Amino acid sequence: MRPSIRITTLVTMALALPALAPALAGQSRDRDRPIDRWLVTSGPADVGAAASSLIAAEDRRFPDRAVEIGPGTWRLVRDDGAAAFRFEGGDGATLAHVYVKSGTEGEIELDVTTPGCDASRVWLNGQALGGAPSPWTVRLADGWNTLLIGLPPSCPPEVSALLREARIPLARDRRPLDPARLRIQASRPPGVRPNLPAGTVTLGMPRPVHLVWRAGADRLEAQVEYTVTAWGGESGDSGPQRPDTGEDRSAPPSIDLTGEWSITLYLPMGAEQLRADLEMDEDGRLQGDLDGERIDGSLRDGWVSGDRFGWSTRWSGPGRGFDVMFVGRVEGDAMSGTLEFERPPDAETRQGFESDFGFEGRRGTGEEAEAERDTTGETDEPARARARRPGARPGFGPPADAEALHAQIRRQLLPPRRPGTPAPASVSLELRFDGEELVDSTRGLRPARVFTLSGTVPFGNVREAALDDRGLRARIGWRETTVEREARLPAEPVLEAFHAPITLATPDSAGGGPLEGSFRVPDELDGFTLRTLEGEWRVDGEASSDETLCSPCRKGSRIEIRVTGTDVARVRVADPGYPEARSSAGAPPAEAWLRALSNPRRYREMAGEGGF
Numbered sequence: 001m002r003p004s005i006r007i008t009t010l011v012t013m014a015l016a017l018p019a020l021a022p023a024l025a026g027q028s029r030d031r032d033r034p035i036d037r038w039l040v041t042s043g044p045a046d047v048g049a050a051a052s053s054l055i056a057a058e059d060r061r062f063p064d065r066a067v068e069i070g071p072g073t074w075r076l077v078r079d080d081g082a083a084a085f086r087f088e089g090g091d092g093a094t095l096a097h098v099y100v101k102s103g104t105e106g107e108i109e110l111d112v113t114t115p116g117c118d119a120s121r122v123w124l125n126g127q128a129l130g131g132a133p134s135p136w137t138v139r140l141a142d143g144w145n146t147l148l149i150g151l152p153p154s155c156p157p158e159v160s161a162l163l164r165e166a167r168i169p170l171a172r173d174r175r176p177l178d179p180a181r182l183r184i185q186a187s188r189p190p191g192v193r194p195n196l197p198a199g200t201v202t203l204g205m206p207r208p209v210h211l212v213w214r215a216g217a218d219r220l221e222a223q224v225e226y227t228v229t230a231w232g233g234e235s236g237d238s239g240p241q242r243p244d245t246g247e248d249r250s251a252p253p254s255i256d257l258t259g260e261w262s263i264t265l266y267l268p269m270g271a272e273q274l275r276a277d278l279e280m281d282e283d284g285r286l287q288g289d290l291d292g293e294r295i296d297g298s299l300r301d302g303w304v305s306g307d308r309f310g311w312s313t314r315w316s317g318p319g320r321g322f323d324v325m326f327v328g329r330v331e332g333d334a335m336s337g338t339l340e341f342e343r344p345p346d347a348e349t350r351q352g353f354e355s356d357f358g359f360e361g362r363r364g365t366g367e368e369a370e371a372e373r374d375t376t377g378e379t380d381e382p383a384r385a386r387a388r389r390p391g392a393r394p395g396f397g398p399p400a401d402a403e404a405l406h407a408q409i410r411r412q413l414l415p416p417r418r419p420g421t422p423a424p425a426s427v428s429l430e431l432r433f434d435g436e437e438l439v440d441s442t443r444g445l446r447p448a449r450v451f452t453l454s455g456t457v458p459f460g461n462v463r464e465a466a467l468d469d470r471g472l473r474a475r476i477g478w479r480e481t482t483v484e485r486e487a488r489l490p491a492e493p494v495l496e497a498f499h500a501p502i503t504l505a506t507p508d509s510a511g512g513g514p515l516e517g518s519f520r521v522p523d524e525l526d527g528f529t530l531r532t533l534e535g536e537w538r539v540d541g542e543a544s545s546d547e548t549l550c551s552p553c554r555k556g557s558r559i560e561i562r563v564t565g566t567d568v569a570r571v572r573v574a575d576p577g578y579p580e581a582r583s584s585a586g587a588p589p590a591e592a593w594l595r596a597l598s599n600p601r602r603y604r605e606m607a608g609e610g611g612f
Contacts, residue, residue, distance in 0.1 A: 031164060031165055031178075031179055031180065032083075032111075032162045032163070032164045032179070033162065033163040033164065033179035033180060033182065033184075034081060034082060034083030034161070034162055034163075035083065035098055035100075035147070035161040035162070035163065035184055036078065036079055036080050036081055036082050036083065036184070037076065037077065037078040037079075037080075037098065037184065037185075037186040038076075038077045038078075038085065038087075038096040038097065038098050038159070038186055039063045039064070039065060039074040039075070039076060039077075039096070039097045039098065039186050039187070040074065040075055040076075040077050040087050040088075040094065040095065040096050040097075041063070041070075041071060041072035041073060041074045041075065041094075041095050042071070042072055042089070042090030042091065042092050042093065042094055042095070043070070043071025043072055043092050043093050043095060044071065044092050044093060045091075045092045045093055045152065045153050046093065046152075047093045047095075047119075047121050047150035047151070047152050048121070048150075050070075050071045050092065050093040050095055050150060051070075051071075051093075051095060051121070051123065051148060051150050052070075053069075053070040053071070054069075054070050054095070054097065054123075054126070054146075054148055055123050055126040055127075055128075055148065056126070057126070060126060062146070062188050063097045063188060064187055064188035065186065065187045065188075070095075071092075071093075071095065074097070076186050076187070077096075077186075078186065083160045083161060083162055084158070084159075084160040085158065085159050085160070086156070086157060086158045087157040087158070087159070088157070089151075089153075089156075089157035091153065092153060093150055093151060093152050093153060094150070094151040094155075094157040095148065095149070095150050095151075096148070096149045096151075096159055097146065097147070097148050097149075097186075098146075098147050098184060098185070098186055099144050099145070099146060099147075099184070099185045099186070099187075099188070099189055100140065100144070100145045100146075100147060100163070100182055100183070100184055100185075101143065101144050101145070101182065101183035101184075101185065101189070102140040102141070102142060102143070102145065102177055102182055103142070103181065104142050104177075105139065105140065105141055105142045105197045105198065106139070106140060106176060106177035107137055107138065107139055107140075107166040107176045107177060107202055108137075108138060108140055108163050108164070108165070108166055108176065108177045108179065108182070109135050109136070109137055109138070109163070109164045109165065109166050109167065110124070110129075110134060110135060110136050110137075110138045110147075110161070110162075110163060111134050111135035111136075111161065111162040111163075111164065112134045112135075112149065112159070112160070112161045113134070113159075113160045113161075114149070114151060114155060114156075114158060114159055114160075115156060115158050115160075116155065116156045116158070117151060117152075117154075117155030117156060117158075119151075119152050119154065119155060120149065120150065120151055120155065121149070121150040122134075122147070122148070122149050122150075123146075123147070123148040123149075123150075124138055124145065124146070124147055124448060125141060125145050125146055125195055125196055125448075126146065126148075127196075127447050127448035128448060128449070129448050129449075129450065130448075130449055130450065131227075131449045131450035131451055131452065132227055132450040132451075132452050135162075135164075136204070136227075136229070136450055137166050137167070137202045137203070137204045137205070137227070137229065138202070138229070138231075138448075139197045139200060139202050139229075139231035140177060140182075140197065141195035141196055141197045142195070142197075143195050144189055144195060145195055147161070149161070163179045163182060164179055165177070165178065165179060166202075167204075167205035167487065167490065188323060189300075189301075189312070189323065196231075196232060196233050196447075197231045197232060198232060198421040199230075199231065199232030199233070199421035199422050199423050199424055199479075200230075200231050200232065200423075200424070200481075201228060201229065201230055201231070201424055201427050201445075201476055201478055201483075202228070202229045202231065203226065203227070203228055203429070203474055203476060203485075204226050204227030204228070204229070204450075205226070205487070205489070205490065206224050206225065206226035206431060206433075206472065206489065207224065207225060207226070207489075207490070207493040208222040208223065208224050208459070208462050208493060208494055208497035209223050209224070209225050209454075209497065210222075210223050210497055210500050210501065210502070210503060211223070211459055211497055211498065211500070211502045211503070212456060212502070212503050212505055213502050213503070213504050213505070213519060213522070213571070214504075214505045214506070215504070215505070215506040215507075215517030215518055215519050215561075216517070216518065216519075216520070217520070217522070218520060218522060219458045219459065219460060219522050219523075219524075220458070220459040220460075220502070220522045220524050220525070221456045221457065221458055221459060222456065222457050222458070222459045222462045222494075222497060223454060223455075223456055224433075224438070224454060224455055224456070224457050224462065225452055225453070225454045226431070226452075226453055226454075227450050227451060227452050227453070228427060228429065228442060228445070228450075228451050228453060228476075229445075229448065229449065229450050229451065230423040230424045230425070230427070230445040230446065230447055230448075230449075230478075231423055231447060231448065232421050232422050232423030232424070232447055233421070233422050233423060233447065234422065234423070234446075234447060251305045251306040252283075252284065252305070252306075253280065253282075253283075253284040253304040253305065253306070254306050254307050255304065255306075255307050255309075255330045256280055257278045257280045257286060257304060257309060257330065257335075258278055258279050258280045259277075259278060259363055259364075260275065260276070260277050260278075260363070260364060261275070261276040261277075261278060261335065261361045261362065261363055261364070262274075262275060262276075262361060262362055262364060263275070263276055263335070263359050263360070263361035264359060264360050264361065265292070265339065265359045266358055266359060266360075272292060272293050272294065273292060273293070274290060274291070274292035274293075274295055274359075274361075275290070275291045275292065276288055276289070276290050276291075276299075276361070277289045277290075277291075278299075278302075280304055284303055284304040284305055285302065285303065285304075286299070286302025286303055286304055286309060286311055287299065287302055288302065288311075290313055294315055294316045295313055295314070295315060295316070295324075296316070297313065297314060298313075299311040299312065299313050299326075300312045300313060307329050307330050307331070308327070308328070308329050308330075309326075309327075309328060309329075309330065309335075309337075310325065310326055310327040310328070310337075311325075311326050312324070312325045312326070313326070324339055324340065325339070325340040326338075326339060326359065327340065328358075328359065333362055333363040333364075334360070334361070334362050334363075335359075335360070335361045335362075336358065336359065336360045336361070337358055337359055338358040338359075339358055339359060423445065423446070423447040424445060424478035424479060425443070425444065425445050426441070426442060426443040426444070426445060426478065427441070427442055427445065427476055427477065427478045428440075428441045428476070428477045428478075429441070429442075429453070429474070429475070429476050429477075430474070430475040430476075431472065431473070431474050431475075432472070432473040432474075433457045433458075433461040433462050433464075433465040433471065433472060433489075434460075434461040434462075434464035434465045434468065434471050435461065436457050436458055436461040438455045438457055440453050440455065459497075459498075459524055460523075460524065462489065462494055463494055463594060463597060463598065465488070465489045466488060466489035466490065466491045466494045466591075466594055467488075467491075467591065467594060467595055468488060469486070469487075469488045470486040470487075470488070471487075471488055471489060472486065472487045472488065472489050473485070473486050474486075474487070490590075491589075491590035491591045491593070491594040492578075492582075492590045494594055495577070495578040495579070495590055495593055495594055495597070496578075496579065498524075498573065498577075498597065499572070499573055499577060499578065499579050500572070501533055501570040501571070501572050502530075502570060502571050502572065502573075503568060503569070503570050504517075504519065504561065504563070504569040504570065504571065514562055514563060514564045515561070515562070515563040515569045516561070516562045516563075517560075517561060518558050518559070518560055518561075519558065519559050519560075519561055520556065520557070520558050520559075521550065521553045521554060521555050521556060521557050521558075521559065522555065523555045523600075524597070524600065525553050525555070525573070525600070526552075526553065526554060526555035526600045526601075527552045527553065527554075527600045527601055527604060528552060528553055528573050528574070528575050528600060528604070529548065529550070529551035529552055529553070529573070529574040529575055530548070530549040530550055530551070530553055530571045530572070530573060530574065531547050531548060531549065531571060531572050531574045532544055532547045532548070532549050532563075532570075532571055533547075533569075533570040533571060533572060534565070534566040534568070534569075534570065535563045535564060535565040535566030535569060536563070536564050536565045537549070537561065537562070537563050537569075538561070538562040538563075539559060539560070539561060540559060540560050541560065549561075549571050551574075575604055575607065576607045577593065577603060577604075577606075577607050578590060578593040578594075580607070581593070581606075581607065588606065592606075593606065
C-alpha cells in the first residue's frame with residue numbers, strides 16, 4: 001500500500017491554553033488517580049509573572065505549606081479521593097502546586113480541566129504544557145516532579161486533575177506508569193529539584209475525529225489525529241538533574257539500624273551533633289526521631305537495603321527551613337554517608353567548597369560515643385570538618401542577613417549541576433493501522449509542547465486496529481534512536497466518529513463552489529439511512545426535500561450528488577446505535593458494538609434488540 005507522506009514544520013505556539021477539556025468527553029477509566037491535594041496561593045494578575053520564580057531554569061523555588069515562597073504564602077487544600085476543587089480566589093492570579101513522585105521515568109496521561117477558563121496555564125517540572133487541549137501524554141522524571149497550574153483573575157478558581165495510565169507507552173520503557181504507584185504530595189518533600197526526563201518523545205493515542213466519503217472511492221476514510229511531544233531540556237542544556245546517588249534498594253537489609261545513634265554532621269560552619277533514635281522493620285522500612293541543633297523531628301522516607309540506608313528530614317535554617325537527605329552505609333556499629341540538600345548550587349559562588357559534605361555516626365547515646373572519641377578541647381574537630389569551617393577560608397564568613405545566609409548555605413552544600421539529555425528537535429513517525437501506513441515527519445519541536453498531526457486512513461483499517469491488541473503499530477525515530485510499539489485503539493472514539501457528521505469530498509471541493517460528483521455507497525454504510533445536513537441538495541438530479549440522501553443505502557450503488565449553499569457538504573447516519581446505548585444499564589460494551597459494525601445488519605439488530 002502506498003503510504004501517505006507529509007513534512008510538517010512546527011510553528012511557535014502561544015503559551016495560553018485553549019479551554020482545558022477532555023478530548024473524549026464522558027469517558028473515564030477505573031484506574032483514574034485524582035490529584036486530591038494542592039498548595040494554593042495568589043499572586044500578581046499576570047499568571048506568568050506570578051509563576052516566574054517557580055518555573056525558572058536557575059534558582060528555582062519550591063512551594064511549601066504555610067511558607068512564603070515566590071508570589072505568596074502557600075496554604076493546603078485537601079479532599080482525599082476528590083479531583084475537582086474550587087479554591088478561595090484572591091485579587092490576582094491563583095496558583096495551585098503539587099508534587100508527584102515516580103519510582104522510574106515513564107509515561108502517564110494527565111487530564112486537567114479548568115471550567116469556564118480558556119486562559120489557564122500548566123507547567124510540568126517548570127516546562128509549559130500547551131499546543132493542544134488535555135488530556136496530555138506526559139513524561140515523568142525519576143523521583144519528584146512538580147505540577148503547577150495558573151489561573152488569571154478572569155477565571156473561576158476551579159481545577160480538576162486526573163492521572164491515568166497512558167494509552168500508548170511509546171518511549172524507551174515497555175510499560176506505562178501505574179497511577180496507583182505514584183505518590184502525590186502537597187508539602188515540599190526532601191531532595192526536590194527541577195527534575196527533567198532524559199531526551200525522548202511521547203506519542204498520544206491516535207483517534208479518528210471524523211469520516212470522509214470521497215467521490216469515486218470504494219471505502220470510507222477516517223481523518224485521524226495524534227500528538228507528539230518532545231521531553232528533556234532545551235537544546236544544549238536540559239537543566240539540573242536529580243543526582244545519581246547510586247543506591248540499589250532491591251536487596252533485603254543485611255544490617256539492623258534499630259537503636260540510638262550519635263551522629264556528627266560535617267558542614268561549612270563546622271561540625272554539629274545529632275542524636276537519632278531509629279526503628280527498622282524487617283522489610284527495611286526505617287522510622288525514627290531526630291534531635292539536633294537544626295534538626296528536630298521525625299525522619300521521612302526511611303529505607304535500608306543491604307548495608308546502605310537513607311532518610312529525609314527537615315533542616316531549620318535561618319529565615320526559612322529546607323529539606324536534606326541522608327544516604328550512607330553501615331559497618332559494624334559505625335555509619336557514614338553524604339548529605340544532599342534540596343537545590344543545586346550556583347557554581348560561580350561555591351567559594352571553592354567541595355560537594356561531599358557528609359556525616360559519621362556510632363551506635364549509642366552521645367555520652368557513650370563521646371567517650372570513645374579522642375578529644376582535647378572545643379576546637380578539636382575531625383580534620384574533615386575543620387577543613388570546612390568558614391573561618392578557615394580567608395575573607396569568608398556568614399553574612400549578617402538571615403536570608404542571605406540561608407541562600408549561601410544551600411549553594412555550598414548542594415551537589416554540582418549535572419546537564420541531562422536535550423529534548424529531540426525533530427522526529428520521524430510511521431503508524432500502521434491494521435497494515436495501512438501513515439508516514440509523517442516533524443521539525444521544530446520544543447520540550448513539553450504538544451504538536452498535533454493528522455492524516456487519513458481507510459475507516460475499515462481503523463476499526464480493525466481497535467479490535468486487535470496489536471492492531472496499531474508505531475515506529476518513531478529521533479537522533480540515533482528508533483522505538484517501536486504495538487497497541488490497540490480505543491473502540492469508543494471509532495464509534496463516535498461513525499455517528500458524527502461525514503464529510504463528502506471531490507477533487508474540486510477544496511476550491512469552493514458547488515460540490516458535484518458520483519458517490520459509491522461504501523460497504524460500511526450498507527443498510528443505513530443517511531440524512532443530509534447543511535446546504536441545498538440534488539440527489540440523482542432531483543431536489544432532496546426531506547433531507548434524506550438514501551434510505552436504506554445499498555452498498556455499491558451510485559448516487560449523483562450536487563450540493564450548493566454550504567462550504568462543506570456533510571451527511572449523518574440517522575439510525576440509532578452506540579451513542580444512544582452507552583449510558584444504558586446492561587448495554588453491550590463499545591468493543592461489541594464495534595465488532596458488530598463489520599456487519600452493518602448485525603449492528604442495526606443490536607440497536608433494535610436494545611430498544612434504542
